[in-house]
Amino acid sequence: MSKHPAWRDTIIAVVVLIIVLVIPLLHRSPAFEDFIIRLSAMALFATSLNLLVGNTGMVSFGHGMFYGFGAYAFALTMQMTELSLPVAAVIAVVATAFAALCVGAICVRLSTEYFAFITLAVQMLFYSIIISWQSLTGGDQGLRGGIPRREFFGFELESQLHLYQFCAIVGVLGLLALRHISVSPFGQTLRMIRDNEDRASFLGIVLWRARLSAFTIAGAFAGLGGVLAALFVSGAYPEFADWPNSGQAIFAVMLGGIHSFLGPVVGGMILLALNDLVTRYTEYHGLILGIVILIFAVGLRRGVLDFIKLIRLGRAR
Amino acid sequence: MNLEIRNLTKAFGGVRAIDDVSLTFPSRSLSAVIGPNGAGKSTFFNLISGAFRADAGQVLLDDEDVGGLSKAERMHRGIGRAFQVASCFPTMTVAENLMASVTAHIGQWGNVSRRFPPPGVRERADEMMELVGLTQVAGVEAAILSHGDQKLLDIAIALALEPKVLLLDEPTAGMGPEERWRMIERVRSLWERQSLTLVFIEHDMDIVFQVANTIRVLCYGRVLAEGTPDEIRNNQAVIDAYLGTEAHAE
């Protein structure tokens, strides 16, 4: 899709990363640092969902289960083994990818409506397993006891600054990887399926295989988001894998725009900022959020970045 | 490539849309398939291309039966097709449509290790656009193309797969008289330049009689007649069943 040279994305990523890493050296603000840490998790979560929703046209209501899966897999690996933190993170992501592969194997052949429905159902199943398997997961209390933050490569994640740096790096690299996938021939294949699956299959594309790959990749990156979330809260909670959390990712995607790669990141920013502001001033958090989303849905009829794109295209013509 | 159909049959519920049809399309021929609405023409193409599975009969490509193969495998053997309702990728530009199709054709659709398009693909897509005359609108989104250009794009997508046999389902559907002739001239020159075995479905009898080398007439799923334009024009059965009602066709 993109007409820009290949190195452009990398340059943008590097520049953004440098800026983000430099800010706390100039001025420390715990609130801002928390925001970036949570955003890095949310950005991976929402952008990976958009690989399904925007790129492929598969609306999953159960994406939170992989976010939760990644968080629990990581936290449990850290608690139960002596493995180093990056190794535990990789294990968690691979395990989440495998879980997504299994769930996807059931779901991706279904029609659009049933796909959405079944992802929701599987997520509820997963959630109730977390709740009831108390000895392992801590049930509805969440996984307690903290995550041992063993030092690696000089990163000491007990320190807020190091955690901030780590999350920013992982978040940006993760987004860059997703971007790479999105502008690859495979990413284009997903768009073909979204546009016209019948024609796509005539061209030799094996629909279920492409969809299952997309679902697995998306699950893996949601799992990576879950790893960052687990680090932030130093544990894992069943809410990560519950449907309101999946709803948050869908909101982020819709608010930011499904046809722009960075749309879900922008949406995630708006959502997090709203959450913070609104909870500070009122308890009617859901109400305000609902109104904002309605304004977007009815007023712009698309996400922020898609709206900006449309205006720019209109100007160009 | 020689395309031979033997005893092809397909029923939908009780309706025999294609009923024991046997026809041969010799290598490099340019044939028209005509017949009243609902005669089974599109179904015939769907059976050859593998979109539908036949109840009985064979589809032979140079004497090899491809009837058991999937539509993608048949496409790889050289059967390309365009659709009665233009079928392309609406949110992509014309160039992207063709690059994506070529990428799929060369088996690169699952590749995540490089950027789209893979090397060589852009050039192939440019060739296709040149061939059908879409170069002017290369950067235009397919969804906002004119109807005629969408039909051309559909044909170009089929050509991207390097077919030996090309099935065009009503390439001039929904066009005004002038545009029709322009379209059919393009189709004819494609046939000449690409040495294709080309079969097209068409309702406009002027076009059919002027362009096709041989004509097959389908009616209620059966072959009513086949022959040269002159033979068909004077065939009483065809006149009774179809040409007499030509005004109502389409």
Ligand SMILES: Nc1ncnc2c1ncn2[C@@H]1O[C@H](COP(=O)(O)OP(=O)(O)OP(=O)(O)O)[C@@H](O)[C@H]1O
């Ligand atoms: N997928 C399908 N399911 C059920 N019946 C079908 C299907 N496709 C075609 N038919 C039926 O088969 C018969 C032949 O249809 P077909 O589309 O092949 O006709 P056609 O000759 O292409 O007509 P037209 O000139 O209108 O395009 C019709 O009676 C139609 O209703």
Ligand SMILES: [Mg+2]
């Ligand atoms: Mg038809």
